[in-house]
Amino acid sequence: MIIVLKNDQATAAIEELKQHFGSQQEIFVHNNRVAIQNADPSDLTPAEQAAAQEIITDVPAAVQASRLFHPEDTIIKTPHSTIGGKNFTLMAGPCSVESAEHILKMAQVVKNAGATVLRGGAFKPRTSPYSFQGLGKEGLIALRNAADRLELDVVTEVMDVEQVPLVEAYTDIFQIGARNMQNFSLLKAVGKTRKPVMLKRGMSATVADVLNATEYIAAGGNHQIMIVERGIRTFDNKYTRNTFDVGVIPVLQKLTHYPVIADPSHAAGHTEFVTPLALAGVAAGANGLIVEIHDDPAHAFSDGAQALKPNEFNEMVVKTNAVRQALQSIE
Amino acid sequence: MIIVLKNDQATAAIEELKQHFGSQQEIFVHNNRVAIQNADPSDLTPAEQAAAQEIITDVPAAVQASRLFHPEDTIIKTPHSTIGGKNFTLMAGPCSVESAEHILKMAQVVKNAGATVLRGGAFKPRTSPYSFQGLGKEGLIALRNAADRLELDVVTEVMDVEQVPLVEAYTDIFQIGARNMQNFSLLKAVGKTRKPVMLKRGMSATVADVLNATEYIAAGGNHQIMIVERGIRTFDNKYTRNTFDVGVIPVLQKLTHYPVIADPSHAAGHTEFVTPLALAGVAAGANGLIVEIHDDPAHAFSDGAQALKPNEFNEMVVKTNAVRQALQSIE
Amino acid sequence: MIIVLKNDQATAAIEELKQHFGSQQEIFVHNNRVAIQNADPSDLTPAEQAAAQEIITDVPAAVQASRLFHPEDTIIKTPHSTIGGKNFTLMAGPCSVESAEHILKMAQVVKNAGATVLRGGAFKPRTSPYSFQGLGKEGLIALRNAADRLELDVVTEVMDVEQVPLVEAYTDIFQIGARNMQNFSLLKAVGKTRKPVMLKRGMSATVADVLNATEYIAAGGNHQIMIVERGIRTFDNKYTRNTFDVGVIPVLQKLTHYPVIADPSHAAGHTEFVTPLALAGVAAGANGLIVEIHDDPAHAFSDGAQALKPNEFNEMVVKTNAVRQALQSIE
Amino acid sequence: MIIVLKNDQATAAIEELKQHFGSQQEIFVHNNRVAIQNADPSDLTPAEQAAAQEIITDVPAAVQASRLFHPEDTIIKTPHSTIGGKNFTLMAGPCSVESAEHILKMAQVVKNAGATVLRGGAFKPRTSPYSFQGLGKEGLIALRNAADRLELDVVTEVMDVEQVPLVEAYTDIFQIGARNMQNFSLLKAVGKTRKPVMLKRGMSATVADVLNATEYIAAGGNHQIMIVERGIRTFDNKYTRNTFDVGVIPVLQKLTHYPVIADPSHAAGHTEFVTPLALAGVAAGANGLIVEIHDDPAHAFSDGAQALKPNEFNEMVVKTNAVRQALQSIE
Incomplete structure (x- = not known):
C-alpha cells in the first residue's frame, strides 16, 4: 500500500x-x-x-517506479544534460567505438547537431560469439576522451556485474541492453552505483516487465533511471528489424515518472526508416532520442545498415526539432 | 516479370x-x-x-501494388477529397451510426474540424454475436444524408459479398475491416466495382499479406485502394488495445503507390492514447487519419472507450496540423 | 447468467x-x-x-460454447464418423481437388489408413489472386464421388455466403478457413444450415476469439461445431510455417464441449515436421487429426511442401494409433 | 566453411x-x-x-552447434544420467529449494518416479525484486545433500558470472534461465567450465538465437549443452503462461546435435495443463523432461500454480513412459 x-x-x-x-x-x-x-x-x-x-491499496509490484508513489517527473542531471520532464535530450554516436580518431570524428558530428550525449559501444552483445565483441577498455578511454574534448556526456553499455566498476569509471550513464533487461544481477549491481542508468526494453518485455526491471535498480537506491523503447519482436521483420512500439511511450509516461527515450535505429534496422521512426517517437512525446550514426556505414564494425550518415542525421535533427517546436508552441 | x-x-x-x-x-x-x-x-x-x-525479374506476387510496376503515387478522387500523394485526408466519425440525429451532430463536428470524410458503421463486425450488429440499411441512409447535408464523403464498412450493391449505393468509399482482410470473395467483389476501397490491415498480417490482399481488388480492375494501419496484435495489450505499427507506414509507402492511412483509435483502444498515436502516424508520413469520435463516449453503442470527444478531437486536429505544417515547411 | x-x-x-x-x-x-x-x-x-x-453469473460472452451451459461433450454424427467425446476421427486428403482421378486415388489411401473423412479444397483461399483458386463445382463433384465410392465423409471449405448452398449440396462438413474465422456473415450463414461446421482458428485468434466465432454459428441454431488448431503466427516461421499451439487443445477442451481437431500440416509447413506435430496433438488429447497428403508433392497444385506421401501418411497413422492406444490403456 | x-x-x-x-x-x-x-x-x-x-559453404553462424559440423548426437554423461541420443532423461523437483527437509522429501518423490536429475532453484530470477530471491548457498548445500542421499544428479540455475564457481561446486548441470539466454558474459563463463549446461530458450528467441547462444558456450570449449523449450510469449497467455512451441523440438533436433529437453511446467503455468504438454513434448521426440513438483503447491515459495503434486507427477510419468514405449516399439 x-x-x-x-x-x-x-x-x-x-x-x-x-x-x-x-x-x-x-x-x-x-x-x-x-x-x-x-x-x-x-x-x-x-x-x-x-x-x-x-x-x-491497488499498487503495482514496481511501486517506486509508479506515479502513485512518485507523481512528479524524475529529472536526471548529468554534466552536460538535463533529462526528463519538459527537457528533450538527443543522444547519438556510432554503434561501436572503432578507434580514438573515429569516435572523435563522430563526436564532432554529434556536438554540431546539438546533441549532448555521445553513445558508443566498447562491450558489444553480439548474437554470434564470432562477431566483433568491442574494443573493451581501450574503447572506453577513447569514448571518454572524445566526449571530454567536445563537452558531451557518455552513455555506453555494461554487460555484466564484473564490468560495472570499469564502465563506471568512464561513463556518465550506464546502458543496459535489451538482452540484459532481466539480468537481475546486473540490475542490482548498477542499482548500487549512483550513476544514471538507461534501460533498454527487452524484445518481448511487457510494460510490467520493464517497470519491474527498473525496480531492481531502484531497490538498490539508484533512482536515476531512463527507459528506452527500441522496438519489439513481432511476426514480420522483413522490412524493419523490429516493430517500433510508439504507443508504449505515452503508456510508460502515464504509469511512471522516469524519462522515456526512443531508439529509432534498432527499431528500423535500415537507414531509410530511421527518420520516420524518430519523428514518430518525438511526436508521441518521447523525452529524447538515441540514434546511431556513422560516416561510412558500409564499413561500420557493427549495425552499419541502420546508421545515419552525418548529413542524414543533421536532416533528421532539423525535422525532429521542427516537430517538437510545433508541438511546444501549442501547449 | x-x-x-x-x-x-x-x-x-x-x-x-x-x-x-x-x-x-x-x-x-x-x-x-x-x-x-x-x-x-x-x-x-x-x-x-x-x-x-x-x-x-525480381517482382513481388502483388505486382500491380508494387512501385516497380506503378512508380508514381496513386491519387484517389472522391466528391470532396483528394487522397494520396502530397494530400492529407482527415476522416472521422462515430464507430457506429446510432441515429439520424446523432450522425448529423457528429458530421457537424467532423466538418468543423476540416475533415472531408465521414465514417460510421452500419454493419458492425462484433466479436460476439450478442453485441450490437449495426442499424443496417437505415444506418446507411442516415450516414449518407448527414454527409450530403455537410458536403462530406462517406466511408463505411461492407462485410460480405451480398452487401456490396447496397453499400455501394450509399458510400463513397468501401471499408474492408481487419477481420475480413483475407476474405478473398469480398475483395474480389469490391474489386469489380469502381468505388474506392479502404482496406484495413489484419491483426497479424505481414506487409506481403496486405499487398496481396490489395491485389485481389486490383485484379478486378479497381485500382482506387487505400491501406489502413490500425494496430497489430502482440504480447501486451493491457494498456493499448493493439500495437500501432508506425513503421509500416513508410515501409508500405516505399513498396506501394497506394495511400496509407493511420487509424490511431483502434490501435490505442483508450482515448488518452489516441492523440499521441495520431501524431506519431502523421509524423511518420501517413497520407491521412481515420479517427473515432463521440459526444457521449460512455453511452456509445460500440467502442466508446476509444472515442475522442469533440473538443479532444479538435485539439488533436490542431496538433496534427501543426506537425504536418512543420514538416512541410522543411521540405 | x-x-x-x-x-x-x-x-x-x-x-x-x-x-x-x-x-x-x-x-x-x-x-x-x-x-x-x-x-x-x-x-x-x-x-x-x-x-x-x-x-x-460469471459467464463468458460465448455462452453456448461454454461447459458452464453445456457440460457434456458434443458428439457429432456424420454418415461414416462419430466425432467428439472419446472418439477419434482421422481426416485426410489433398490440399486441392486436382482431378476426379486424383482425388479418387487419394481417397483410397485415406480409406486404407482407416480414416473416415476425406478432405480436399474446391475453393482455395490463396494469398495471391494469381495462384490456383480451385476447381470450383467440378471439384466438389469429384470429391463427393470419390468419397461415395469409398464410403467416406467429405469436408471441404466454403469461402463466402453465396457458396453455402452449393457446398452444402456436396459436403458432409463445412470447413471455415483460418482467414475467415471472423467472417461473421459466413459464420451466420453456415449457422443457419444443419450441416456440421469445422472452424479453423485464425492465425492470431485468442481462445476467446475462437469461442466467440463458434457462437456466431451456434446463434443460428447449428450446434455441430468442431474447432481446428492449425498453428498460430509468431516471431519465427523460418523452419515451420506456423507455431503449433498444442496447449490450446486441452485449454479448449476444458472450456468448451466442442471437439478439437489438430491440423499438423498447416502448422508444420514441411513434411518432415508433420508427424511429430501429429503425435504431439494426439498425445495432448486432440479429438482427431486433419492431414494433407499427396502422391506427388512436388507437383501438387497447392501446399505440396507439407503433404505427406501415402507411405509417410501410413507411418504417421501407425504411430498416432500407437500413442492413442497407449494412453487409452492407462485410463 | x-x-x-x-x-x-x-x-x-x-x-x-x-x-x-x-x-x-x-x-x-x-x-x-x-x-x-x-x-x-x-x-x-x-x-x-x-x-x-x-x-x-552454406554454414550457419553457430557452426559448432550444427549437424553439418557434428552429425552425430551429443551424449552427455553425468554421474547418474546419460542424456541425448536414444536416451530419455527425467528431471524434476521444486521450483525453489525451500529447506533441507523439503528438498529431501521432494527428492524422494523424484527418485521413486524413476527420474535421475533433481532440480531446485537456490538463486531465483524473479520478475519483482521484492519476491523471494532464493536461499542462496544454503539452498545449494541442501540440494546437493538431498541428491547425494538419493543418488541423483543436480541441476540448478546460475544467474551471473560471479556465482559460477559457487554453483559449480554443488551442481552437476548448470541451468541458464530464459531471461539470461543472451547474457553473453554468463554464457562465456559457463563455457570455460567443464560442467554440462542446460540452456533455456528465451521468451522470444528464434531458433537461430538459441543456437547462437549455445555457440557462446561451445566457443569456450564446453560442448556438453542441452536446450530447453519452455514456452514462448505470444498474444494469448490467459489460460497458459506461455505457448509451448512443441514444433521447435524436431526442428532443433534436425539442426543441432545437442539434446532437447521439454519443460511443460513453465509453458503451462497451471497444473492441469502440465501433463498434456509433457505428453506432447515426449510424443514429438524430446530427449527428456524437466518438471516442477511440490507436495503443497498452495504454499510453495514460488510458482506453486504450475507444480504437480507427487501423485499427479507419478501419473504423468506413467503416461509419458507409455507414450515413449509405444513409439519405441514401432521403430
Missing part, C-alpha cells in the same frame, strides 16, 4: 511507520508518500491512519 | 505483348510498363526484348 | 423464463440449464429463483 | 589447416570435419582442396 500523509504530520508519521514496519517489510519514502510492501490498511495503528490523507 | 518499354515503342510493343501472352498469362499494363505473370525474359521474342528499356 | 434448474421443476420453469425474458433478451436452453443474456439474478421473480438449483 | 576431409588424409590435413588458418581465423575440428570462420574455398591451397572429400 501507499500512504499519502497529511503534510503537517508527515515527518513524524514517516518515523513512526519506519519504526513500525521497517524491520520486517520493505518501506520506501518519497516526500509525504510511504510505500510499504506486503502490508494493508488494517496493519496500521489508529494514529498512523489518522496521519494519512489517503491510502492507496 | 515487368518489362519497361522504350517510350517511343511502347504502344506497339504493348499490343504485341498482349497478343503474345494475353491468352495464357495474366498481363497488366501501366503506362510503358507491362507485367506478365509466370513468364521470364527467355519467353520474349527478340523484337520484344529490343523494345524493352529494362526488364525486372 | 446461467440458471441451473432443479430437475423436477425444469420443464415448467423453462417455459416461465421464456415467457418472462424471451421477447427482450436472448435466451438459450440446454437440458435443465437456461442462459439469459444481459440479465442478472435480481431480474428473476421469487418463483424463478426458487426453481434454481444454482445461478452462475 | 566446413571442410570434410578424406579419412585417410584427415590427421595431416587438420594440422596443415590449423597452421594455415589458426593464427587469423577461428578454426574448429570435429573428427574429420574442420570449420573455419570467415574463409572460403578459394582461400585453400590445392593440397588442402585435394584432401577434402566435401566443402560445405
